Amino acid sequence: MRPEGFLALVSELRACTACAGLPLGPRPVFQLSPDARLLITSQAPGTKAHLSGQPFTDASGDRLREWLGLDEEQFYGGRVAILPTGLCYPGRLPKGGDAPPRPNCAPLWHPRVVPMLARVGLRLLVGGYAVRLVLGKDTKLEDAVRRYADFLPSHFPLPHPSWRTRAWAARNPWFEAEVLPALKREVARALAG
Numbered sequence: 001m002r003p004e005g006f007l008a009l010v011s012e013l014r015a016c017t018a019c020a021g022l023p024l025g026p027r028p029v030f031q032l033s034p035d036a037r038l039l040i041t042s043q044a045p046g047t048k049a050h051l052s053g054q055p056f057t058d059a060s061g062d063r064l065r066e067w068l069g070l071d072e073e074q075f076y077g078g079r080v081a082i083l084p085t086g087l088c089y090p091g092r093l094p095k096g097g098d099a100p101p102r103p104n105c106a107p108l109w110h111p112r113v114v115p116m117l118a119r120v121g122l123r124l125l126v127g128g129y130a131v132r133l134v135l136g137k138d139t140k141l142e143d144a145v146r147r148y149a150d151f152l153p154s155h156f157p158l159p160h161p162s163w164r165t166r167a168w169a170a171r172n173p174w175f176e177a178e179v180l181p182a183l184k185r186e187v188a189r190a191l192a193g
């Protein structure tokens with residue numbers, strides 16, 4: 001895609017108001033660059049990312065960067081693209097926890113945005129929504145993470161790096177022992193590409 005086409009699409013995405021009833025209003029949070037080698041498809045921004053306008057400016061972001069072996073400069077430096085399943089803060093569920101990403105968002109934007117990231121060599125699928133969006137609606141998150149090698153070299157499924165994942169990782173030591181070293185290796189390979 002020509003640079004002006006890329007910029008026009010980014011401007012269009014930034015101005016999206018397709019969803020009614022977003023609790024903090026529409027504010028798409030994403031990170032795109034034509035030089036990106038790594039694409040992160042995550043869940044949806046939280047309140048901190050909504051306020052900053054930058055993805056993963058929170059404790060989950062710190063944990064994700066630790067998993068990937070990247071510092072903030074590398075993470076925000078132009079070689080990493082971030083396109084959530086839902087780009088605007090979706091609010092909270094009445095019982096607690098984040099509401100799901102808006103279901104119309106990925107079908108509206110992903111088919112237009114993903115193909116323009118022509119230099120991406122690896123797509124991380126972070127959390128159950130991203131895993132089901134890309135690998136199929138019946139895909140079980142933990143099963144996909146265990147079988148991460150089956151999806152290489154193009155995709156790498158991961159749990160969401162929220163505080164809840166600490167307890168899950170403690171119950172599943174294979175994640176830190178086997179999956180995270182492989183993840184760091186694959187991320188380094190993609191960024192060097």
Ligand code: SF4
Pocket residue numbers: 013016017018019026027028086087088102104105106108
């Ligand atoms: S969630 Fe997606 S579709 Fe809805 S307003 Fe935000 S960018 Fe647009």
